[in-house]
Amino acid sequence: MPDELRGGSRKEKRDAERIExxxxxxxxxxxxxxxxxxxxxxxxxxxxxxxxxxxxxLHDIRLTLGEQSVVLKARIAHCRISDVDQELVxxxxxxxxxxPAEHVVEVLADFIEAIKAGRRG
Numbered sequence: 001m002p003d004e005l006r007g008g009s010r011k012e013k014r015d016a017e018r019i020e021x022x023x024x025x026x027x028x029x030x031x032x033x034x035x036x037x038x039x040x041x042x043x044x045x046x047x048x049x050x051x052x053x054x055x056x057x058l059h060d061i062r063l064t065l066g067e068q069s070v071v072l073k074a075r076i077a078h079c080r081i082s083d084v085d086q087e088l089v090x091x092x093x094x095x096x097x098x099x100p101a102e103h104v105v106e107v108l109a110d111f112i113e114a115i116k117a118g119r120r121g
Contacts, residue, residue, distance in 0.1 A: 030060070037063065042108045044077070044096040053079045053093045061095065065111040073098040 039046035053076045074095040082092035
């Protein structure tokens with residue numbers, strides 16, 4: 001592909017030299033995946049999604065709580081198949097929030113309290 005189609009010359013795009021890796025070097029890609037929140041507390045959540053999550057792996061989880069959105073670091077406590085429907089497999093995972101910031105805990109607590117109040121009223 002010509003440099004013009006790449007949006008610039010190679011020199012502009014790559015200002016640091018790359019070296020070929022001889023042998024094996026592993027990495028991971030972070031992919032945003034939708035999930036359904038089934039249960040929620042200030043300490044963690046129960047979620048459903050279409051891909052398994054490795055137990056003890058760490059993930060950034062974004063929750064949209066009403067008009068506010070928060071990002072939490074979460075550890076996967078457990079993950080299992082919860083449903084199989086033809087070719088679609090659904091997994092249920094328990095996530096533990098890792099050291100959430102105080103303001104994030106307050107947002108979670110307020111959101112949970114609003115849900116409870118709505119159910120009572």
